[in-house]
Amino acid sequence: DSGVTQTPKHLITATGQRVTLRCSPRSGDLSVYWYQQSLDQGLQFLIQYYNGEERAKGNILERFSAQQFPDLHSELNLSSLELGDSALYFCASSLQIGANTEAFFGQGTRLTVV
Amino acid sequence: AQSVTQLDSQVPVFEEAPVELRCNYSSSVSVYLFWYVQYPNQGLQLLLKYLSGSTLVESINGFEAEFNKSQTSFHLRKPSVHISDTAEYFCAVRGNMAGSYQLTFGKGTKLSVIP
Numbered sequence: 236d237s238g239v240t241q242t243p244k245h246l247i248t249a250t251g252q253r254v255t256l257r258c259s260p261r262s263g264d265l266s267v268y269w270y271q272q273s274l275d276q277g278l279q280f281l282i283q284y285y286n287g288e289e290r291a292k293g294n295i296l297e298r299f300s301a302q303q304f305p306d307l308h309s310e311l312n313l314s315s316l317e318l319g320d321s322a323l324y325f326c327a328s329s330l331q332i333g334a335n336t337e338a339f340f341g342q343g344t345r346l347t348v349v
Numbered sequence: 350a351q352s353v354t355q356l357d358s359q360v361p362v363f364e365e366a367p368v369e370l371r372c373n374y375s376s377s378v379s380v381y382l383f384w385y386v387q388y389p390n391q392g393l394q395l396l397l398k399y400l401s402g403s404t405l406v407e408s409i410n411g412f413e414a415e416f417n418k419s420q421t422s423f424h425l426r427k428p429s430v431h432i433s434d435t436a437e438y439f440c441a442v443r444g445n446m447a448g449s450y451q452l453t454f455g456k457g458t459k460l461s462v463i464p
Contacts, residue, residue, distance in 0.1 A: 237392065237394070239392075268451060268452070270454075277454060277455070277456040277457060278439065278454035278457070280451045280452065280453065283450075283451055291451055293451060325392060325393065327393075327452075332450050333450060335381050335400045335401075335443075336450070337395060337398065338395075338452060339395070340385075340392045340393040340394070341392055342391060342392040343392050
């Protein structure tokens with residue numbers, strides 16, 4: 236158990252809908268990262284937050300947004316869903332943002348868009 | 350920019366045989382290197398990491414990786430694999446990219462251990 240909690244574990248929804256994925260980082264970790272894992276693209280970095288502030292953006296679509304709340308949990312919002320958004324979405328957390336800081340991953344949320 | 354290339358997408362190997370999973374990286378900045386393992390239907394777990402010091406790093410379950418700066422490689426090895434090592438392995442790099450430290454992953458290598 237990494238200490239990073241993601242809910243829900245599975246989500247099935249229809250095209251055009253909007254969903255929210257939730258991540259609770261390890262106790263004390265200030266930084267949260269979101270990744271998307273798909274068969275064709277592999278693990279893609281989406282976005283990073285540190286202590287409530289957006290720190291870096293990766294290959295995140297405009298239909299997607301995220302935020303980190305004062306209690307440090309984070310939510311990833313996916314809207315106008317398309318079939319191609321079906322993937323495993325991981326959240327990771329780390330204590331700080333240094334390059335040598337270990338990141339711990341949650342179990343992921345498997346999103347299926349039908 | 351930084352990138353990671355895992356040269357083999359699938360590696361089948363017999364139980365108790367040695368294995369090497371290859372990883373090459375490129376980066377314009379100093380990097381730290383990681384191997385993560387993903388067991389079926391599970392999240393990513395850190396297997397081992399190179400931060401500094403000795404270029405040979407080891408995990409608790411018998412894997413080791415060697416950082417080779419001149420060849421920009423961080424290959425993962427195990428002298429004798431077990432059935433339980435069947436999983437997907439991801440090599441990752443992390444460096445300071447404009448103040449961000451996100452991990453950049455390779456495409457992964459699926460290790461299948463054959464009884």
